[in-house]
Amino acid sequence: MSTETLPLSELETALPTTLFRFATAGSVDDGKSTLVGRLLHDSKAILADQLDAVARTSADRGFGGAGATGTQAIDLALLTDGLRAEREQGITIDVAYRYFATDQRSFILADCPGHVQYTKNTVTGASTADAVVVLIDARKGVLEQTRRHLSVLQLLRVAHVIVAVNKIDLVDFSESVFREIQADVQQVARELGIGSAELGTADHIDDLLVIPVSALDGDNVVERSARTPWYDGPALLEVLETLPAADEIDTQLESFRFPVQLVIRPQGALAPDAVAGGLDVEAYRDYRAYAGQITEGSVNVGDSVSVLTPGQAPRTTTVKGIDFAGSSLEEASAPQSVAIRLADEFDVARGDTIAAAGTVRESSADVYAALCWLSPKPLREGAKVLVKHGTRTVQALVRNVSGKLDLASFKLEPASSLELNDIGHAQLRLAAPLPLENYLHHRRTGAFLVIDPLDGNTLAAGLVKDHPGDHEDERYSI
């Protein structure tokens, strides 16, 4: 009835300054929901009424047995169950998003279920993640599923992968069990090219940490555990609090990219509140700016930029102004949403891209790409689809499927169609050229959706590759 308050001394008084997005991936029964519940519980993101509801349900189901106390009496996995069908079947169906904060960071957690549709869910969760936590059951070690997860993460070039070896309590906190799993993980990582320094930092998953944890008891989740004295690394949350986010890495390496969402040209229709606030109506009569979100890099007023319009040669001009809701900025960087004014009065429209001058290759109507097939409707050669890239959607023809990845062996095998959860390579012919870039270097402008023109459903996630035979891609088997 009244809002209970904690003593002020326990309050996080400092604002969390930055946002960090991560996803979890695991196999069935490796305790992923419990780990997520543990992170939320121990970071105090679970409020009293939620905990009460979970405690009641846990007791109804006899969780923890007679005499269990504290979090041992609570099925932490219930904290993350969302839908009625999930509670009834005791499984997680869909990606769920969770939120918690420490005094370092605000976290967005995409909780990706590990059963049947693991590729679909992992691809979805990992597409926006700065880091992914992969769970392994200490009693089972590296499974085929683990290899599949790691290869999907490598394909998507997730910046950081953390492997949590869970249920370490059930192997008596054995160092030798952990070391064996750690060695297996590192072997898979080497085969995949994860964490291999020679590849250069932009091309691969930066690092791969292996941590022994017990989600059930909390060892090495939030606090380092005294029960794993042989492990001298950080607890999981410490890692999440200190890893650089993807846009921190990207800003240093990549060039400015700005897909135009729409043109802001109010003419007479200025916002009444802005006018009431003293906006100079005459000065804004001919206002024209291009609205969008910077996908990579940064831009300064005065920078030389190219406007890329499909089917036209790039046009070069300079940035005259960067506006955001009444403020004029000197510079802006990903992922800011802004409105950009250009020095020349070009005809620029939605679907065009503004990029740092001289950094973008020519638009092309022929695409070679890895496709993560996410629909129960299979892909056949000759299919007509829609491709959504940046702010433009065009028709496309699937010319051929050149192979399907065996995720366990990381080899491309012959195939002429792709089914749900398959990852394959295909060649597409677009009805209009697009400024597609290699996904290895450009995680946003190298990505696209394949959409079913009949019902509008998303069929696949596309990652642009260089054509086979063209240099660097051959370093990777996937």
Added chain:
Amino acid sequence: MSTFLTEEPTQVTDAAISTRLSSLDTLESEAIHIIREVVAEFEKPALLFSGGKDSVVMLHLATKAFWPGKVPFPVLHVDTGHNFPEVIDFRDRTVERLGLKLVVGSVQEFIDRGELAERADGTRNPLQTVPLLDAIQQNKFDAVFGGGRRDEDKARAKERILSLRDEFGQWDPRNQRPELWNLYNGRHTVGQHVRAFPISNWTELDIWRYIERENIELPGLYYAHDREVFARDGMWRAVGEVSQPLPHEEVIIKTVRYRTVGDMSCTGAVESAAATVSDVVIEVAASTITERGATRADDRISEAAMEDRKKDGYF
């Protein structure tokens, strides 16, 4: 595809390296990107606007997204007929200030026409679905912005930012499109529409910190004030025309505020001395109860109350 101008990164200044947006700036940019995408790709969007804090933040984001232009869509309010008068007043002033068109779907009119029946418990929140879908259909809205957040409820935690609704306005949680990168797929067939939730990734605390930072005006009942209340269902309920105490329910004056603003017949107040936005930020940061758990009778009906209502076409 074979011609490269160059793949060299551009010069990076020290300033660019050190730039890291605050979490509020990141959330704001994400929301504005989504609002602009929907406006660019749909024929006729509208924004659900109740005068509640989340919808007020949504409207504020929309003004920033299109500055110096006007917000290019109307606002839609589903009026239960049991609203707090000060919230209706706030709604009308806001619409006037921003020069917007207001579309109202009225629960009362449906009840008067016999197309909806009053519930035994008197709450009208679940009755909003029919007028909402009717307004969407009558006005041919193909996208409707909502201020729903994923931290509010277990069912919302699984809903997409662009959420497809069928001809009956129903949400099918088991058949949702994967949402990848920042590429939002809003394609729909005739009769279907899309609900768009640009502030999906915001928490209640983010909302309050943003209100504080941006100096956004809210209806006064979000801040501590003295009010005649009585205790029911473990909440403080305001005394009003549609919210009368039963003989055994004692009316007292308490200093309260509201954490959510919904239908007067099912929204409770919390005891609070938080009279300013910064007081509220501190209170929310320290709170140990969720906003819906604390103040919404309609969400106490069952563990799956929100899921069931959403499947039927609710917000």
